[in-house]
Amino acid sequence: MKHFNMGFKSVLPIISGIIPFGAVMGSSFSEAKLSFWQALFMDNVVYAGAAQLATVNLMTLNAAVLVVLATGLIINLRFLLYSAAMSPLLHDSKPIVKLFCAFTLTDQSYATMMANQDKFESNSQAVEFYIGTAVCMLLTWHASVIAGFTFGNFAPPSWNLDYAVPLSFVALLVPTLKNRKYVYVALFSSVTSLLLFNLPYRTGLIVSSLLSIALANFLIRSKA
Numbered sequence: 001m002k003h004f005n006m007g008f009k010s011v012l013p014i015i016s017g018i019i020p021f022g023a024v025m026g027s028s029f030s031e032a033k034l035s036f037w038q039a040l041f042m043d044n045v046v047y048a049g050a051a052q053l054a055t056v057n058l059m060t061l062n063a064a065v066l067v068v069l070a071t072g073l074i075i076n077l078r079f080l081l082y083s084a085a086m087s088p089l090l091h092d093s094k095p096i097v098k099l100f101c102a103f104t105l106t107d108q109s110y111a112t113m114m115a116n117q118d119k120f121e122s123n124s125q126a127v128e129f130y131i132g133t134a135v136c137m138l139l140t141w142h143a144s145v146i147a148g149f150t151f152g153n154f155a156p157p158s159w160n161l162d163y164a165v166p167l168s169f170v171a172l173l174v175p176t177l178k179n180r181k182y183v184y185v186a187l188f189s190s191v192t193s194l195l196l197f198n199l200p201y202r203t204g205l206i207v208s209s210l211l212s213i214a215l216a217n218f219l220i221r222s223k224a
Helices: 002-031 036-045 049-060 065-075 078-090 095-103 107-115 123-151 161-176 180-195 204-223
Strands: none
Touching: 002 036, 002 049, 002 107, 002 123, 036 049, 036 123, 049 065, 078 095, 078 107, 078 123, 095 123, 107 123, 107 161, 180 204
């Protein structure tokens, strides 16, 4: 339980950004006229805040089902990269553990585990640590969504809690900037995402991500 507790505690500093994010999502479910059980079902099946927010907004605009599904899938493409990085750690784990880790994979849990990977002496310790982060995220996120659905966006509009959504991702980024190459890629992705923001069909983020991956790959190969 040592590494589970470490993982659980390591997420606590960033839940200040998760709670308002979840509250915003819960109030969005309510504003979209979903019932409590519909909201709870979607929150569990689509366990990804950014995808939930985008797809619910499209649903309120009566967008086509295919558009809603495609948007959610595109936003969640980043989990393919996370899964590829997690796969070696889970190679010898039981199927139920693999299923749990796959279902609970989030930006926060993944980033926290990667930021602490030098503390693990074995894959089992890394997986135990990850499960601790995942449980903390599950409890915090679902409780925040339920509170937001039940009580609405309980903070005054002047607090601008919607800003917590991008801010929570920025909080994940900073601890991972371990050397100059990481900083170069982060700065490059920031600039390109702004320059390409107005590309048709909101594809700027996807193009910026691909360009940043290409730069990171070039830097890694040049180092080798």
